[in-house]
Amino acid sequence: MKKLMMAAVLAAMCSGCVMMNDAFDYGPITIDVGKPDTHFIDNSVQPLKKGTATAHGIICFVEGDASINAAMENGGISKIHHVDYKVRNILGIVGSRTTTVWGE
16 A cells, blocks of 8 residues: 555656646656747748747746737737747746747
């Protein structure tokens, strides 16, 4: 019974609570990954402006707006050239997700 409890605790610790990585490879210890979103590449738009939006989390609490719309508003962008994402997660305890939008 003790081994089963230890296995359950270990599994819960490795799964983490703040998983902000729906589009990335995941490492249960730490992750600090940036990745472009190739669905938004539009070569008819110049990447002259940059807008970012970030959401932060600790344990089970996450706050912020890391949406593409928030990043566009923060950068004064009306047309998207491309979108980049950066995810940081440490032991599933502390995490952040930043969306960066490039465009006009």
